[in-house]
Amino acid sequence: MGTPYSPKAKSILTCEIPNQTMNKDTETTISGSIWPEHLALIFIQISEDEGSTWNNLGMATIERSNYSFKWKPEKSGTYLLRSFWTGDMDHKKMASPTVRVEVQ
Template structure:
């Protein structure tokens, strides 16, 4: 007999931005948290096509479940940002809701 099946627990990841409308050349602080609290790698992802495709913007470590990153957009336009955590042995992977940033 094998070990009993133990489903992974739900996790939550959030993402916030300091500004939702910025001038080109400005920095945007991207921050959020993971629950339950973990020291983990967080992938920040960006989309310029309304979420059709995503690319990794940065990888940052959460400390005490909290992460932050300063992003400087390279061109004008509308962006969607989101955070992704791959989970671990005990917790499911999770993607944050996306946040829109307009760069003019």
């Protein structure tokens, strides 16, 4: 007999930005939360091609289910942002819904 299969649980991950239109070279804070609460690192990711490819901007540490990350875009354009968690032994990996940002 094999080990009983135990599916991984889902998590909920959010990603927010105060203004969806901003000027380049202006700092803003990307923030969000994870449920259930975990002590983990979240990757903040960016896409410049409508989500076809994602690159890591950096990492944020979750504290009491919340995280924040400072970002200062250096060039104009339309970007998609999201947060990504790799999961753990009990929870599936998860990406937050995307946030569209226009940088002028």
